[in-house]
Amino acid sequence: EPEVTQTPSHQVTQMGQEVILRCVPISNHLYFYWYRQILGQKVEFLVSFYNNEISEKSEIFDDQFSVERPDGSNFTLKIRSTKLEDSAMYFCASSVQGAGTGELFFGEGSRLTVL
């Protein structure tokens, strides 16, 4: 069964360092998302991406965040200068169609710990 894969599964970094989280969405999916989940809390929307550009972003997704799809398969989330409060599980998700028409397939997540 096709699945969304994410790397790394866990990353520990020092505050102020740059982090890149990688995702390989399901191959025939066209819509890509990043969500984050602080331990024990709800899943929070960060950004949606379609046709090589951001289609929606939340207020959490400020200038320190960026996304790109550099090679047609990987979908990356970059955090330029990490803060303690960026510690969370980051989930990548993809869907065949946009919101409202199909399910989100989530990856296993990348746990980011900022020290």
Added chain:
Amino acid sequence: GQQVMQIPQYQHVQEGEDFTTYCNSSTTLSNIQWYKQRPGGHPVFLIQLVKSGEVKKQKRLTFQFGEAKKNSSLHITATQTTDVGTYFCAGITYNFNKFYFGSGTKLNVKP
């Protein structure tokens, strides 16, 4: 801004008891989805509801979408230990390509 509230936050039940979680949106939704997240896992899609007043069943799970398309519920009949996890609703508005997740209801089932 868009808010999707979910209650209760936690529910502890004895195996065999029923369980219900409720989801309420501040605005009308185009549709709503439900996800289950096992402890330490990632959200997994359960179902999507689209029509006003829609009711769908999956074995012991019953999902409802309110007539005004602003609320939804998930009911589990005769819970089992395999039902343990956090259940999230995710509402989608008509204009935006993003899902608003509810705060989740964490279900614990005692054998």
